[in-house]
Amino acid sequence: MSERVIADFVGEFFLTDMDRDDPVSGRIVMSPKRLVLVSDDRKVTIPTDAMFDIAVGHVPPEMRAFFSDSVTIAYRDGNQRRMAVIEGDSDTVDKFATVLFKAQLNGQEATVQHPARRGGRVVDSPVTKARLAVDTGTLSFSGPDTEFTIELATVTDFEKESRTLAGETRPALSVSHVPEMTTLVSVVALPSERVMNLLGRYFRLEYSDIVEGLEDISLSDDEVQVLVAIYSAGEGVDPLDVVSADASQTTMVLNGLREKDLIADSDVGTVLTPKGRVVVNSRLEEVNA
Template identity: 50%
Template sequence: MSETVVADFVGRFFAPGVEGDPPTGRIILSQRRLVLAADGYKETIPLSSVFDVKVGQVPPEMAGYFNDTVTVAYRRDDARAVAAIEGNDTNIDRFATVLFKVLLNGTKALTRHPAKVGGRVVDSDAQKARLDVTHGELAFKGSDPFTVTLSNVVSVERADRDLGNGKHPVISFRHIEDGTAVTSQVGMTSGRLTNVLGRYIRLRYADVKEELEDVELGEEETEVLVAAYSAGPGVSLAKVVDIEPQRLTMLLNGLIDEGLLVDTEEGTELTAKGRVIVGQRIESVNT
């Protein structure tokens, strides 16, 4: 390939034309295509044909071969095709992130931000923007730029909305900005990229939400988390919550054990899991 290679590793894969056990071969990703190559086999997937990417969801027909994969759905000879790729944990996680970035970086979008603040609809004009995917953030660059921290996203849905070009599928997602639940709407230049963007946003917080399924908090624990968010690092929580000091220490230790708070040199801070809980609480208050 003449274009720059952004990922190149050895792994197993299953793709059209593979018979029997999945082969081990090279997985090569450039800015334009994904190539799967093994002895006697090569599949080239133009990235312009990719319409879906799933991480950690093994297709049923491949469940007997793989435990964890990146699955790429694409158009091949006017038909739907699927390739599943498996590597070691480090390679496959890095590959998934790079693949999403290559698919989405620099793409044009129509945005409405904010579309809602709390439960109130805002009459914001749709704006043209260019998407920049960075670590943990989506930056929409245009005449009215904004950035979304993905760990602050509390819900995502795909729906038909009019962003000034008629009704088309858009990604509508709620996230926390300065203690308020804000809804943003984004429509990409094509339905396939809109779908990929939705997958990426869900991927970045899905693992955190799954970890929270078994976490049960009382009102005091939730109050402490919200106070930690509002106060920020370096501020003593004893000054902002009306809880007896000994009880507060016990609550803080429990929240640290749950992985919702962490002690740093600057003080006690929320983890990604803690931010999701606070986001859900703020969203419920504002809607």
């Protein structure tokens, strides 16, 4: 492959049109334009723009006996829909999934409205064009008339919906996030249904890593007060300086929040973890609703 290689590793793969029931060992090589799967007796090339779905960790039922840490790619081969399941060690699969999504999404021209709502109120922001850049935990948009970043740790909700943007009704992603103390809703539309679906997949994958297990977290009023105080005063402050409560009681609350992985101690002081930011942002969303 003479193109720039962005992934190259040895693993196992299975293709739906293989004349066998078990995966084969081989080399997985990817450039921004194509994915190449090579075994001893087979070479398959999948163009990047033929991929219409990417699932991480989901394995078709008939292949669950063979795969654990995997990426499943659905793609079109002429008029046929096919599927490739690729397995490697856990770290490799995570990195490969990120590479796949970046190859699909980076540089896409997006139609955006930012913000479409501010604190629950509709905002008459212009609809503009911007280039999308994907990085770990962030979506950044840059264009002649707008520039903003959505940190996934500040997101409280997102949904796919039909929106009329620049006089055209199209599928879009509506993202509620709290970059500071006010809830914003940003609307993002990409040029095709295919890449919109992949953006939704990426969003769910990254966001699920943060919110996993949040449903089981219960918080007392004191814990919510401390979390919001840390958030409002700025991470790195001493919570005992900003919480108007008995120091010994606050210390007990802080210890409980550490055990729930909502705050952590860093070189600059006490900070919210990504999970803690999501919890606080959800509480602010409830207040602003």
